[in-house]
Amino acid sequence: MPYPDKLLADDEEVVAHLHPHWLTVFWPVVRFLLIVGGASFGTALIPAGPQQGLLRMLVLAIAVVLLFFTVLIPWLRWRTTHYVVTTHRLLFRQGILARSGRDIALSRITDVSFRQSLWERMIRSGTLAIESAGDSGATVLRQIPDSDRVQQLLNHMVEEDADRRAQESAGYIRGWEDAAGFGYRDSGYQV
Template sequence: MPYPDRLLTDDEEVVRHLHPHGLTIFWPVVLFLLVVGGASFGAALVPPGPQQGMVRLGIVGLAGLLLVVLVVVPLLRWRTTHYVVTTHRLLFREGILARRGRDLGLSRITDVSYSQTLWERIVRSGTLTIETAGDGGATVLRQIPDSGGVQQLLAYMIEEDADRRAQEHAGYLRSDDDRPPADGWHSTAVL
């Protein structure tokens, strides 16, 4: 699903749209299988009798509650967490019911570094640390897929943004040189 265009400016384009690494949903999937298997096994073990239906209903209800807490919430949290690199900024959005977001202009980013444990190197994941000018502290993003590649992409995009801004500034200065002086008099050279 592409990032909504309504959140971008007119000349801004999405370069990369990421969610946390796919392994963050590994344990919810395992727990789904365990809860469904356990509930099925438990329901099959209920002895026949007048309370059999109520006990099975209780097992299904408990399994449903466990599935919501242990599976659905982590999956929704993964799905609603967005890390978006655009041509002008870096956007973070997260939250299921309550949302939280932050936008960092590429021109404000002073340093981007990444770190990986041995396991993260194997699964191509890691932690990005982003330092910005005039900010109270570093922004730390965990479980980023291909953290080394994202770090290199951000460094490249920061350079591209600086070049774009320099060209816009040079074009602005050039257009100022073409205007006549403010007093209306034109100087002419006399030889």
């Protein structure tokens, strides 16, 4: 079962599954090109001789270490950071080996705001601040692609969740009244 489907309840559906903005992997790609180009150029500059093979292996080893720390790890961080909006909650997961995450029920979200600099407006990225009922404070999600649209989506999903809960509650009360054989509507009270 693919992520995040294994985390969902039976009646829950994924509305949006996002990673941080693609520009977060721009500099790792540039570093990849520079390291591969530099390593190729460096191995070509090594003069022929008995130490040529050893020196080329040393250049390649340095390139591999640099690629690991400056390209692979940032790419894995980007790939393993998930922002998932479902019909019931917002899930946030991050981490390569050690993982951390937070789930916020849509019913607990009290405010969603976004912030964009001029540069972020140009690349359609931004920061979301999500206030929720409770003592943990605001959850800040950075480098969200199309952050203003995601903010509108979250606000819409919060409203839909409230409507769904109200309908479920009304259905439960009607079912209880029917099972008990009386209703508040008959006694003049409105539900």
